[in-house]
Amino acid sequence: MMYDFNTIEKKWQDHWAKNQTFKASNTSDKPKYYVLDMFPYPSGAGLHVGHPLGYIASDIYARYKRHKGFNVLHPQGYDSFGLPAEQYAIQTGQHPAVTTEANIATYRRQLDQIGFSFDWSREVRTSNPEYYKWTQWIFIQLFESWYNNESNKAEDIKTLISKFEAEGNTTVNAACDENIEPFTAEAWNAFSEVEKQNILLKYRLTYLAETEVNWCPELGTVLANDEIVNGVSERGGHPVVRKKMTQWSMRISAYAERLLQGLDTIDWTDALKDIQKNWIGKSVGASVTFNVNGHDDTIDVFTTRPDTIFGVSFMTLAPEHELVSKITTEAQKAEVEAYIEKTAKRSERDRMADVKTISGVFTGAYAEHPFSKEPIPIWIGDYVLASYGTGAVMAVPCGDQRDFDFAKHFDIAIPNIFEGVDISEEAFASKDNVKIANSDFLNGMNYKKASKRAIYELEQLGQGEGKTNYRLRDAVFSRQRYWGEPFPVYYVDGMPQMIDKAHLPIVLPEVEKYLPTEEGEPPLGRADVWAWDTENNAVVSNDKINHTTIHPLELNTMPGWAGSSWYFFRYMEDAANRDGVFASEEALKYWENVDLYIGGSEHATGHLLYSRFWVKLLKDRGFVNVEEPFKKLINQGMILGTSAFVYREENTNTYLSKGLTEDKNVLPIHVKVKYINASDELDIEGLKQDSEFGDDYADAEFILEDGVYKVGRDVEKMSKSKYNVVNPDDIVADYGADSLRLYEMFLGPLEQYKPWNTAGITGVHGFLKKLWKLYVSEDGLKVNDAEPTKDNLKTLHKTIKKVQEDIENFSFNTSVSTFMIAVNELTAQKCTSKDILEPVLVLISPYAPHIAEELWSQLGHEGSISTVDFPEFEASHLVESSKKYPISFNGKMRFTLELPMDMSKDDIEKTVMAHEKTIAQLDGRTPKKVIVVPGKIVNIVG
Numbered sequence: 001m002m003y004d005f006n007t008i009e010k011k012w013q014d015h016w017a018k019n020q021t022f023k024a025s026n027t028s029d030k031p032k033y034y035v036l037d038m039f040p041y042p043s044g045a046g047l048h049v050g051h052p053l054g055y056i057a058s059d060i061y062a063r064y065k066r067h068k069g070f071n072v073l074h075p076q077g078y079d080s081f082g083l084p085a086e087q088y089a090i091q092t093g094q095h096p097a098v099t100t101e102a103n104i105a106t107y108r109r110q111l112d113q114i115g116f117s118f119d120w121s122r123e124v125r126t127s128n129p130e131y132y133k134w135t136q137w138i139f140i141q142l143f144e145s146w147y148n149n150e151s152n153k154a155e156d157i158k159t160l161i162s163k164f165e166a167e168g169n170t171t172v173n174a175a176c177d178e179n180i181e182p183f184t185a186e187a188w189n190a191f192s193e194v195e196k197q198n199i200l201l202k203y204r205l206t207y208l209a210e211t212e213v214n215w216c217p218e219l220g221t222v223l224a225n226d227e228i229v230n231g232v233s234e235r236g237g238h239p240v241v242r243k244k245m246t247q248w249s250m251r252i253s254a255y256a257e258r259l260l261q262g263l264d265t266i267d268w269t270d271a272l273k274d275i276q277k278n279w280i281g282k283s284v285g286a287s288v289t290f291n292v293n294g295h296d297d298t299i300d301v302f303t304t305r306p307d308t309i310f311g312v313s314f315m316t317l318a319p320e321h322e323l324v325s326k327i328t329t330e331a332q333k334a335e336v337e338a339y340i341e342k343t344a345k346r347s348e349r350d351r352m353a354d355v356k357t358i359s360g361v362f363t364g365a366y367a368e369h370p371f372s373k374e375p376i377p378i379w380i381g382d383y384v385l386a387s388y389g390t391g392a393v394m395a396v397p398c399g400d401q402r403d404f405d406f407a408k409h410f411d412i413a414i415p416n417i418f419e420g421v422d423i424s425e426e427a428f429a430s431k432d433n434v435k436i437a438n439s440d441f442l443n444g445m446n447y448k449k450a451s452k453r454a455i456y457e458l459e460q461l462g463q464g465e466g467k468t469n470y471r472l473r474d475a476v477f478s479r480q481r482y483w484g485e486p487f488p489v490y491y492v493d494g495m496p497q498m499i500d501k502a503h504l505p506i507v508l509p510e511v512e513k514y515l516p517t518e519e520g521e522p523p524l525g526r527a528d529v530w531a532w533d534t535e536n537n538a539v540v541s542n543d544k545i546n547h548t549t550i551h552p553l554e555l556n557t558m559p560g561w562a563g564s565s566w567y568f569f570r571y572m573e574d575a576a577n578r579d580g581v582f583a584s585e586e587a588l589k590y591w592e593n594v595d596l597y598i599g600g601s602e603h604a605t606g607h608l609l610y611s612r613f614w615v616k617l618l619k620d621r622g623f624v625n626v627e628e629p630f631k632k633l634i635n636q637g638m639i640l641g642t643s644a645f646v647y648r649e650e651n652t653n654t655y656l657s658k659g660l661t662e663d664k665n666v667l668p669i670h671v672k673v674k675y676i677n678a679s680d681e682l683d684i685e686g687l688k689q690d691s692e693f694g695d696d697y698a699d700a701e702f703i704l705e706d707g708v709y710k711v712g713r714d715v716e717k718m719s720k721s722k723y724n725v726v727n728p729d730d731i732v733a734d735y736g737a738d739s740l741r742l743y744e745m746f747l748g749p750l751e752q753y754k755p756w757n758t759a760g761i762t763g764v765h766g767f768l769k770k771l772w773k774l775y776v777s778e779d780g781l782k783v784n785d786a787e788p789t790k791d792n793l794k795t796l797h798k799t800i801k802k803v804q805e806d807i808e809n810f811s812f813n814t815s816v817s818t819f820m821i822a823v824n825e826l827t828a829q830k831c832t833s834k835d836i837l838e839p840v841l842v843l844i845s846p847y848a849p850h851i852a853e854e855l856w857s858q859l860g861h862e863g864s865i866s867t868v869d870f871p872e873f874e875a876s877h878l879v880e881s882s883k884k885y886p887i888s889f890n891g892k893m894r895f896t897l898e899l900p901m902d903m904s905k906d907d908i909e910k911t912v913m914a915h916e917k918t919i920a921q922l923d924g925r926t927p928k929k930v931i932v933v934p935g936k937i938v939n940i941v942g
Contacts, residue, residue, distance in 0.1 A: 032070065042103035079560070093513075110728060144157045194493050206477065209246070210246050230350065241344045292327055299378075306458070308417060332363055339360075477558060486508055487553075524557065639756050642715055670721075806818070841856050887918065913940075927942040
């Protein structure tokens with residue numbers, strides 16, 4: 001009976017689906033375990049073999065936990081809103097919902113055929129109104145919350161209103177906008193409704209504000225920093241500029257300290273924690289206020305080194321700083337405006353990364369030093385960001401390399417305030433232990449004492465105070481797109497109003513085109529039915545807007561990270577109970593949070609940070625029981641593709657084989673790897689006839705070497721544009737899903753990047769054939785009730801020990817090697833014992849579930865192998881009762897002899913000397929001495 005993997009895998013995938021084998025229960029006597037993958041965006045290209053890497057690892061762990069007696073929740077869904085579907089809709093006119101549905105169908109088919117143990121009954125799609133109803137509801141909770149620094153948590157906005165009504169805002173300690181005017185209770189109660197709403201927006205955890213954003217004119221939308229690569233949009237490579245727009249923002253900055261502290265409570269890698277710590281960027285120092293000469297304005301800066309206040313020789317503002325246009329002199333105006341226009345074309349990320357370029361422009365204005373009263377020139381420079389700190393720095397060129405380089409470049413004074421330190425062009429070493437000099441009342445102090453004294457003196461002047469600052473900025477939450485969650489917001493007198501939960505979801509309207517309007521409004525500005533009727537609580541036609549009972553709705557949509565910031569809670573609630581709540585109290589109490597989360601490290605400062613923020617908000621407001629969404633997080637590496645290149649001679653249609661390209665002017669061009677064989681030889685005719693390339697190669701001349709065309713190869717990220725994508729459908733068809741699963745784990749440690757090589761999968765596939773033959777012969781099942789031998793038991797239990805250790809340490813690649821060794825040993829031992837071969841199937845079933853299920857069934861078991869207890873390791877079977885001694889003569893081993901481990905030294909010597917091989921080797925000679933090391937060697941000398 002042959003190993004017919006195609007039939008076997010289809011059979012068991014159908015069985016799992018029909019019997020809902022992996023459906024989790026929210027009530028169980030078993031301990032719970034929640035395993036989750038970062039859910040996929042369903043692109044039109046479908047999966048390539050790199051995508052399942054993390055899914056296979058999480059599936060192995062989920063299956064292992066079931067074997068260990070856990071009630072496992074292992075769900076899957078789709079992050080189905082997003083810019084790619086919208087761009088495709090713009091190009092084709094097809095509704096994003098249609099293409100998204102088709103893409104999901106492809107993904108689901110591909111995922112199913114790899115044999116994942118997902119509980120599909122809990123599937124979520126972020127673009128389904130039944131799901132985004134609750135994303136809208138969470139947005140409302142943020143709007144209806146403020147952050148109380150006294151209680152250190154978010155509270156209902158009603159409690160803040162009560163404070164205002166009773167005592168005004170002078171005693172309120174809140175996370176809020178800067179420079180809020182103080183008011184009394186009497187003043188508050190006398191304010192108009194619009195005035196009150198305006199004030200509350202400065203305190204709410206989601207609010208409207210004019211913000212510097214990354215605007216992509218070609219895409220017609222705002223982009224997050226992580227959607228920009230090298231100054232252009234990640235999607236399409238379009239230019240991005242900085243622009244001020246009124247946007248919804250999330251006051252994530254209120255949670256900066258809690259986001260930092262929370263990292264100590266979760267099992268994440270140090271590297272990932274460091275990324276978040278650096279992004280949050282906690283700094284302790286002082287806020288210093290500089291007066292601007294000739295103006296009533298002041299400039300606030302934050303510094304971690306207030307002890308260097310006397311070393312300030314210039315100030316630099318971000319080009320976007322609100323004061324730039326106001327303080328720039330007429331003589332400098334043209335130069336400043338030209339510089340601002342140039343800077344607007346660079347993303348914040350590029351500006352932060354560029355430490356070599358020195359650029360800036362003098363505004364013509366001066367600030368006043370708070371102590372010396374000396375004038376300080378005010379410059380603008382793109383190394384200062386409006387979104388970081390106050391958008392201004394006090395430059396101390398003797399203490400900071402970048403300030404030093406700027407001062408040298410523009411010939412600005414560099415006062416030295418460090419005693420005995422020579423200021424040079426070399427990188428600056430720490431001056432923490434150097435005493436301060438040339439600094440008036442700070443002379444002779446170290447930096448700690450000088451910092452405290454400087455802060456005290458600034459406070460006496462009313463021009464500064466001690467302060468803790470965070471790099472973390474509030475997150476822009478508006479996108480000028482169609483294919484995203486609509487805001488549950490309408491406007492009365494320009495003020496945002498929330499739509500009641502009872503009337504959610506507010507569903508995306510139909511539009512004629514998915515582009516911004518000719519007036520520059522977002523695509524929802526094209527909707528004809530997009531107004532809110534407050535009497536009938538319904539979306540109605542725009543022509544009914546009367547600004548009394550019918551009002552305009554918000555035209556922006558939410559960003560991609562909205563739906564992904566809470567989806568893990570939605571999975572907790574089974575599909576039958578989702579209508580009334582985003583997740584029930586019982587489900588939230590039972591599952592709590594995710595025990596194991598696997599996904600890419602590229603989400604460290606986006607999804608992972610935002611979801612932590614939302615969970616803390618939901619905890620503060622009493623909707624969930626946990627502070628952190630993900631207890632343990634593992635970042636899987638990437639499977640790389642091996643690209644293939646042909647080499648076109650410059651200005652010709654001639655292609656040279658790789659070995660002929662030396663000293664030639666050639667252009668390497670990617671070609672599809674499907675036309676390349678294992679010897680790196682090109683199928684020229686196949687390439688010429690490929691319709692995707694049109695006539696590019698039809699008339700091309702290919703110059704061969706030794707009768708063939710050899711391509712170049714390189715390992716790169718797997719990408720459709722590089723033609724190096726390997727489709728898992730092809731691998732499953734040719735080798736089976738179990739081979740794919742085992743091979744992806746076998747490639748190397750989960751966290752590492754590793755190249756794909758289809759030729760390598762044949763070894764793993766051969767192993768599965770050998771596994772099959774261990775159980776089944778041409779005549780049928782070989783397994784019987786034979787008593788296991790000592791060697792059988794030894795092989796089994798060392799395999800149990802190693803596989804369990806490997807799974808718990810996420811070292812899946814070494815498990816595959818262990819399986820291969822075990823099958824080789826059991827085959828050599830001619831093992832047919834059911835007592836050995838049944839537990840071996842359980843061990844391998846998380847990795848290769850289909851073959852394990854089939855063999856388990858053939859052994860006479862009913863039901864799935866997936867919940868059978870994991871075999872127990874018994875150390876006694878690995879304790880050696882005998883030792884194979886190398887018997888040496890004058891240091892050269894001549895034969896081996898197996899002896900009991902408990903044999904004494906004298907008995908070992910007597911037994912060896914009496915052995916026939918020893919007698920033959922000595923040939924009548926008497927040895928000078930016999931060296932015996934029990935448990936190791938015997939050496940006969942002489």
